[in-house]
Amino acid sequence: MADSYDLIVIGAGPGGYVAAIRASQLGLKTAIIEREHMGGICLNWGCIPTKAMLRSSEVFHLMHRAKEFGLKADGIGYDLDAVIKRSRAVAKQLNQGVGHLMKKNKVTVVMGEATIPAKGKVSVKTDKGTEELSAKNIIVATGARARELPGLEADGDRVWTYKHALQPPHMPKNLLVIGSGAIGIEFASFYNTLGAETTVVEVMDRILPVEDEEISGFAKKQFEKQGMTILQKAMVKKLDRAKTKVTAHIEAGGKAEKHDFDTVISAVGIVGNTEGLGLEDLGVKVEKSHVVTDEYCRTGVEGLYAIGDIAGAPWLAHKASHEGVMVAELIAGKNNVHPVKPEAIAGCTYCHPQVASVGYSEAKAKELGYDIKVGHFPFIGNGKAIALGEPEGMVKTVFDAKTGELLGAHMIGAEVTELIQGYVVGRQLETTEQDLMETVFPHPTLSEMMHESVLDAYDRVIHY
Structure with missing residues (x-):
């Protein structure tokens, strides 16, 4: 007889494991199935280990600039194996943390390869054989993998x-x-x-x-x-x-x-992991390797949802996590469950200089028919940026000229992946340019540039 659950989640990445935790918090008997690593690609082979590596390169870059800061650093070098070892250790620590969270929240973990042979049924191939599970609701959170173009396939060597x-x-x-x-x-x-x-x-x-x-x-x-x-x-x-x-x-x-x-x-680019699950046989629509869903991540098959990378752009871990929470609350019958809006999700790129954005670009806002006001502020006009030795960068804001709504914010420079959340919260709270202008930003901080960019959009910039 199949083990029965209120919810089965397939895939333990940032969408799946978060969905499982929230479902368990809401009193749903929950199981999660993972074929490889708890935490998925993001934690093991994506967001986290790359940031650890990039931190090493950032420190290396700063070491070469020691003289600028009145410091001495001789014989500067690096040990690539040690850099990679640290990156893998960071990923391992967080991988184990996800396992701990599953135990803490009483989520049943099944390691193996899942298929959905029929509505409400999940079959899992494990090391010990095949386990049959059943649930009223199933969330597919199987993520994606690297796209490989013909003739450009990876060989792992060159x-x-x-x-x-x-x-x-x-x-x-x-x-x-x-x-x-x-x-x-x-x-x-x-x-x-x-x-x-x-x-x-x-x-x-x-x-x-x-x-x-x-x-x-x-x-x-x-x-x-x-x-x-x-x-x-x-x-x-x-x-x-x-x-x-x-x-x-x-x-x-x-x-x-x-x-x-x-x-x-x-x-x-990436390709959604849709193969081998039996989705098409259930009547799920798959287009260009991604599952077609409505705004609530419903596939059209009763009780079957798809979240995260497999459900399409934007392909971001935080989007997947929020979708996981939304679907868990929907299944639990919570009121006022709001869909995740793509334009409310920030994108962050951790190159040097960093890049971060939320909402519409200037061109997109114009394309959508908005009459806009645009503000800019350069890092060179900010005291903290100069003190940090990071004077290269820019903050750009786009407003609806009629209503004062913040349509988009775009940044490049030091620590902008942290700064962007200020504008994300602003958009979520539906703040206007007046709200942002009247907000007191602490000094000396990089965040003051966010204020100045808003002021600039309305011809009130102070420091540039």
């Missing part, structure tokens, strides 16, 4: 995905990064800082193409200052692989040229 880049078999000397989204740019930033001669190829007309155009342009200048080669409106058509090098056929401006690299990182 051509890498993000997983190989997190445990590199060698330190690249001449690196090609294909794709300039968050993953590609973060790895480009890390390896470039450690001394790799780095080239980034982007098929779109600008790097970081989901960001505001001004931010993308500023980022490109900063990366080029750091020695990166940035190729926009370019495409890698083919890779010729040899034992010690890869020859990339790069097409740009109607011309095809060959360039040699010792390492290639492919970061050209």
